[in-house]
Amino acid sequence: MRLLLGFGAIAMALFGQAAQPLPYSHKTHLAQGLECNSCHSNPDPGDHMTFPAAAKCMACHATVAKDRPAIQKLAEYAKSKEPIPWVRVYSVAAAVYWSHRSHLESGLKCEDCHGPVAEMDVITKVKDVTTMQGCVECHRQKHAETGCEFCHEGK
Ligand code: HEC
Numbered sequence: 001m002r003l004l005l006g007f008g009a010i011a012m013a014l015f016g017q018a019a020q021p022l023p024y025s026h027k028t029h030l031a032q033g034l035e036c037n038s039c040h041s042n043p044d045p046g047d048h049m050t051f052p053a054a055a056k057c058m059a060c061h062a063t064v065a066k067d068r069p070a071i072q073k074l075a076e077y078a079k080s081k082e083p084i085p086w087v088r089v090y091s092v093a094a095a096v097y098w099s100h101r102s103h104l105e106s107g108l109k110c111e112d113c114h115g116p117v118a119e120m121d122v123i124t125k126v127k128d129v130t131t132m133q134g135c136v137e138c139h140r141q142k143h144a145e146t147g148c149e150f151c152h153e154g155k
């Protein structure tokens with residue numbers, strides 16, 4: 001048992017939410033008319049989505065709300081060129097075969113797995129899509145494969 005828990009770990013334990021380094025809200029930003037893929041691209045081979053560089057945020061925040069403490073912190077990240085250390089909300093065990101692109105190509109939408117992101121101030125897991133049970137349940141519903149070798153062993 002660890003005696004010293006960071007604030008993030010405590011928030012995670014109490015609320016099931018990650019305490020992020022900046023109070024970024026999808027709700028606020030999607031109301032600006034931004035599309036998911038303007039911040040989350042899916043580069044080859046398509047397994048992962050990316051997170052936006054702080055420089056991209058500064059396209060607006062060089063002027064928008066620039067006197068607020070959170071935006072000053074954002075400007076420091078942009079200046080340092082270090083990636084913002086976002087706390088991950090979803091993650092799949094490394095040994096399991098997973099690809100965003102093949103799921104998107106099958107016609108699934110972001111919201112099918114991540115819930116109504118455009119209404120969220122803080123991203124929370126609303127559906128189990130990262131455990132074996134969560135994966136297999138949807139595969140059954142959609143008549144996708146459920147054979148063990150489909151998700152394990154490098155196919
Ligand atoms: C202006 C940029 C921006 C737009 C537009 C945007 N996002 Fe994000 N997204 C972020 C940032 C920054 C994070 C990391 C902070 C967080 O988790 O809230 C993130 C995190 C996420 C995560 C959590 C990933 C993880 O495992 O930690 C999901 C899921 C997500 N976004 C989905 C979406 C969807 C779906 C849309 C469109 C409806 C969208 N995002 C639009 C910037 C954006």
Ligand code: HEC
Pocket residue numbers: 022023024025028029032034039052054056057058059060061064065068069070071074
């Ligand atoms: C299209 C322009 C635009 C982009 C791009 C953008 N933002 Fe924003 N952001 C806004 C607007 C507008 C607000 C609301 C400002 C207000 O409350 O008056 C805002 C508010 C915020 C706030 C809350 C500030 C506060 O303390 O009230 C944070 C934090 C933030 N943005 C972070 C980000 C991050 C991180 C990114 C990049 C992933 C980003 N923004 C990209 C327009 C943008």
Ligand code: HEC
Pocket residue numbers: 036037040047048049050051090091092093098100103104108109110111112113114129130
């Ligand atoms: C079939 C379910 C599913 C769909 C559809 C889906 N995601 Fe994900 N998403 C996941 C899972 C599972 C993870 C964890 C992946 C990992 O750990 O490698 C994840 C992780 C992420 C991450 C964190 C970075 C990464 O790739 O690990 C972002 C950002 C994200 N998703 C955004 C999106 C956006 C935007 C869309 C729509 C364009 C989308 N997702 C569609 C299930 C899904």
Ligand code: HEC
Pocket residue numbers: 092096097098099102103106108112113128129130131134135136138139142143144145150151
């Ligand atoms: C919301 C529904 C849904 C969830 C959740 C989901 N899948 Fe899928 N998965 C599908 C569908 C639909 C297909 C496409 C089947 C086809 O095209 O025949 C698919 C295809 C796949 C494929 C084959 C495509 C490829 O990449 O080669 C793999 C592997 C896979 N899923 C693994 C996973 C894993 C691992 C998880 C959990 C981390 C998961 N899936 C979660 C619906 C889902």
Ligand code: HEC
Pocket residue numbers: 092093096130131132135136139145146147148149150151152
């Ligand atoms: C649709 C994808 C998918 C299929 C099909 C699948 N698994 Fe998994 N499996 C996973 C994921 C994702 C994990 C990681 C779970 C976690 O980290 O919580 C996992 C984890 C495991 C583990 C590690 C122990 C655990 O529970 O974390 C074993 C053992 C396992 N699977 C066996 C099997 C067997 C046997 C089959 C066939 C009957 C199978 N899996 C079919 C996705 C799948």
